[in-house]
Amino acid sequence: MVDEALDVLVKGGVVSPFLLLSAGLVGYGLTWRWWTMRGPVDARRAKGGRGLLGRAIAAVAAVDAHPTARRVAVGPFATELDSYRVLISTLCVLAPLAGLLGTVSGMIVTFDGLATGSMYSRGGGIAGGISEALYSTEMGLVVAVPGIVLGRLLDRKQRVLVDQLERLVAEGAP
Secondary structure, X not given: OHHHHHHHHHHOHHHHHHHHHHHHHHHHHHHHHHHHHXXXXXXXXXXXXXXXXXXXXXXXXXXXXXXXHHHHHHHHHHHHHOOOHHHHHHHHHHHHHHHHHHHHHHHHHHHHHHHHOHHHOOOOHHHHHHHHHHHHHHHHHHHHHHHHHHHHHHHHHHHHHHXXXXXXXXXXXX
């Protein structure tokens, strides 16, 4: 797997280090968000401290019945839900653009080689520049597409959990 990553790093051109780093960060952020939001999303099922909602119920039950105290108790959980969301969405927007930059770079190499006739003497030939262009495009899409799809699914679960946290603030622990 490491050899494949190094091969892609070399074949993808100048944007491949950014895209590989982006892939790692998006994967880490998605895993963090999924791990944070695991567990039930219904307050009746979350009693006993299971998942984020269960921990929030325990925190609300431990404070005064005043809504302000409940909001303070729930605040860290709402903040925890939002972790890495902006990073994921930013990288998922930038990755295809970086892939496009790599595509343009690879095509420039190809056309420069065609213009000077040097592409026929180099090891990769015309295919080398086109390969670079396609690798970078693929890498950009491989980062962005799963990141967007999984990120939106986690955003939906986040909205449900935030609604449950707001209900805890308004009504108290069940």
